[in-house]
Amino acid sequence: MSNTASRPPAADRQTAMRVVERIREALEDGTWKPGDKLPPEREFASTLGISRSSLRSGLGYLAAMGLLQVRHGVGAFISEAPTQFGAASLPFLDALHGYDIHQLFEARRILEGHIASLAAERTTERHLQQMAEELEEMEASIDQPHEYLIHDVRFHRIVAQAAGNSILAAIMESLTGALYEVRRSTTEQIADLHVTTKFHRDIYRAIRSGNSRTSRAAMEKHLTNAEADDDLPPKPKARKRSVKSKTKTSATARS
Amino acid sequence: MSNTASRPPAADRQTAMRVVERIREALEDGTWKPGDKLPPEREFASTLGISRSSLRSGLGYLAAMGLLQVRHGVGAFISEAPTQFGAASLPFLDALHGYDIHQLFEARRILEGHIASLAAERTTERHLQQMAEELEEMEASIDQPHEYLIHDVRFHRIVAQAAGNSILAAIMESLTGALYEVRRSTTEQIADLHVTTKFHRDIYRAIRSGNSRTSRAAMEKHLTNAEADDDLPPKPKARKRSVKSKTKTSATARS
DNA sequence: AGGCTGCAAGTGGTCTGACCACTCTGTATG
DNA sequence: CATACAGAGTGGTCAGACCACTTGCAGCCT
Numbered sequence: 001m002s003n004t005a006s007r008p009p010a011a012d013r014q015t016a017m018r019v020v021e022r023i024r025e026a027l028e029d030g031t032w033k034p035g036d037k038l039p040p041e042r043e044f045a046s047t048l049g050i051s052r053s054s055l056r057s058g059l060g061y062l063a064a065m066g067l068l069q070v071r072h073g074v075g076a077f078i079s080e081a082p083t084q085f086g087a088a089s090l091p092f093l094d095a096l097h098g099y100d101i102h103q104l105f106e107a108r109r110i111l112e113g114h115i116a117s118l119a120a121e122r123t124t125e126r127h128l129q130q131m132a133e134e135l136e137e138m139e140a141s142i143d144q145p146h147e148y149l150i151h152d153v154r155f156h157r158i159v160a161q162a163a164g165n166s167i168l169a170a171i172m173e174s175l176t177g178a179l180y181e182v183r184r185s186t187t188e189q190i191a192d193l194h195v196t197t198k199f200h201r202d203i204y205r206a207i208r209s210g211n212s213r214t215s216r217a218a219m220e221k222h223l224t225n226a227e228a229d230d231d232l233p234p235k236p237k238a239r240k241r242s243v244k245s246k247t248k249t250s251a252t253a254r255s
Numbered sequence: 256m257s258n259t260a261s262r263p264p265a266a267d268r269q270t271a272m273r274v275v276e277r278i279r280e281a282l283e284d285g286t287w288k289p290g291d292k293l294p295p296e297r298e299f300a301s302t303l304g305i306s307r308s309s310l311r312s313g314l315g316y317l318a319a320m321g322l323l324q325v326r327h328g329v330g331a332f333i334s335e336a337p338t339q340f341g342a343a344s345l346p347f348l349d350a351l352h353g354y355d356i357h358q359l360f361e362a363r364r365i366l367e368g369h370i371a372s373l374a375a376e377r378t379t380e381r382h383l384q385q386m387a388e389e390l391e392e393m394e395a396s397i398d399q400p401h402e403y404l405i406h407d408v409r410f411h412r413i414v415a416q417a418a419g420n421s422i423l424a425a426i427m428e429s430l431t432g433a434l435y436e437v438r439r440s441t442t443e444q445i446a447d448l449h450v451t452t453k454f455h456r457d458i459y460r461a462i463r464s465g466n467s468r469t470s471r472a473a474m475e476k477h478l479t480n481a482e483a484d485d486d487l488p489p490k491p492k493a494r495k496r497s498v499k500s501k502t503k504t505s506a507t508a509r510s
Numbered sequence: 511a512g513g514c515t516g517c518a519a520g521t522g523g524t525c526t527g528a529c530c531a532c533t534c535t536g537t538a539t540g
Numbered sequence: 541c542a543t544a545c546a547g548a549g550t551g552g553t554c555a556g557a558c559c560a561c562t563t564g565c566a567g568c569c570t
Binding site: 028070095171 | 268271279282283289308311312315316317318319320321322325338339340341343344345346347348350351352353358359361362365366369420421422423425426429430
Binding site: 056 | 520521522523
């Protein structure tokens with residue numbers, strides 16, 4: 001035993017898993033869809049014939065995976081945002097095995113590079129159209145960094161959809177999100193949005209032309225550039241774990 | 256708001272998050288390490304000055320992310336297995352956006368292909384040695400499919416370590432795990448372990464020679480072959496979600 | 511009338527303490 | 541010596557109470 005990473009869920013916590021199953025089914029058969037509000041805990045619990053605490057255990061599981069969004073005093077909602085992929089586990093990955101921020105960038109570059117190349121082969125007219133739209137919006141909001149960022153993210157998201165592999169898309173979403181967390185501080189200051197826009201346009205053109213090699217190259221160039229921009233700071237922390245010094249280094253995230 | 260995939264964790268559930276934080280810190284400063292057993296819930300709760308239910312809420316979060324392994328009647332342990340990356344969320348990704356099993360294979364092929372190429376550039380003598388060992392073990396257990404599989408998985412894991420990017424490794428681990436879940440049924444029957452071993456040997460040689468292109472090609476060939484083996488069955492279910500027919504199709508997983 | 515204030519209902523978050531279910535170990539029994 | 545069993549330790553579930561946050565509506569003040 002203990003060989004592979006076999007059973008991710010858990011045989012234990014039967015009751016909680018019943019909740020999870022129930023919700024998964026409701027999602028599959030369309031009873032509930034993203035954005036929907038779940039019944040109040042007390043009511044839902046009695047409906048399922050379990051205690052509120054067990055129900056909460058199940059909901060907690062779903063919330064931990066980002067599938068549910070629970071708002072205190074309001075209710076629980078099926079997540080609307082594109083499904084991520086355990087992004088919340090990144091800080092722990094760090095704590096356990098340690099990783100350099102560069103690794104995050106590298107992973108993203110590899111993933112999105114491939115995504116771009118797939119998009120070149122599989123994109124539809126509709127996706128191209130959406131990309132073009134976001135591109136325009138980006139140009140329009142070129143001096144509103146916050147607004148700009150939104151369209152930037154959307155652009156990448158559309159490319160991922162065009163690639164036609166929702167798993168890759170979810171992974172990308174997850175990496176992007178993690179990166180966003182870390183970058184949040186610097187991101188609003190770096191300026192060359194004109195350059196950034198140019199890169200995006202290159203990517204768009206390459207995908208439209210159906211050239212997967214060029215698309216991939218364009219995407220990688222863009223991301224490499226983005227990483228360089230973000231690195232201006234002190235020079236990424238060395239990230240040596242064995243040091244043991246309690247300096248705490250004020251870490252990466254958390255304001 | 257609601258723009259990007261900003262804050263994966265949660266501002267709510269303060270108490271539960273305190274537990275999460277506490278454990279993360281304990282992992283970071285080495286107080287606890289993989290395999291360690293956590294204190295009994297009752298005791299731990301009072302140590303943290305919170306109720307057992309809140310504690311359990313936090314532990315549930317960690318367990319959901321695969322960071323903790325809780326065994327009924329025994330205790331909670333820090334996961335020893337290579338950290339995954341939200342593999343448990345795959346079934347929900349399916350429920351929400353739907354995906355074809357081929358997409359899983361494709362994602363893995365892309366990821367591991369790159370991992371192999373990186374490994375070729377970065378591997379150390381030690382990693383090569385470990386790969387060689389597993390290779391031997393595979394040959395030795397060639398007529399014990401179950402045993403063989405263990406070394407198969409380990410081989411891939413070592414390659415991932417050799418690639419020197421723990422994030423990519425975690426993602427791979429996650430995809431592999433998901434695939435393993437689905438394949439469990441067929442996997443023990445397909446036989447050509449001799450062929451499989453040859454593929455692995457090719458990968459090993461390519462990495463050892465430091466040729467990233469060849470390594471990647473070898474890995475991709477191996478995985479393509481593996482996918483083909485698994486597809487022999489009825490021909491992968493069409494996976495059309497809008498059908499609505501309650502046939503249930505007996506789905507992919509679940510024995 | 512318009513805007514602000516404050517209360518109350520609805521809902522998630524936490525606490526307590528009891529009891530159930532599962533594991534493991536050490537002892538008594540055959 | 542091997543098996544069966546009892547007990548301790550620990551996680552899982554339950555119940556009901558109370559706290560904290562949101563929201564909207566009613567009433568008040570200007």
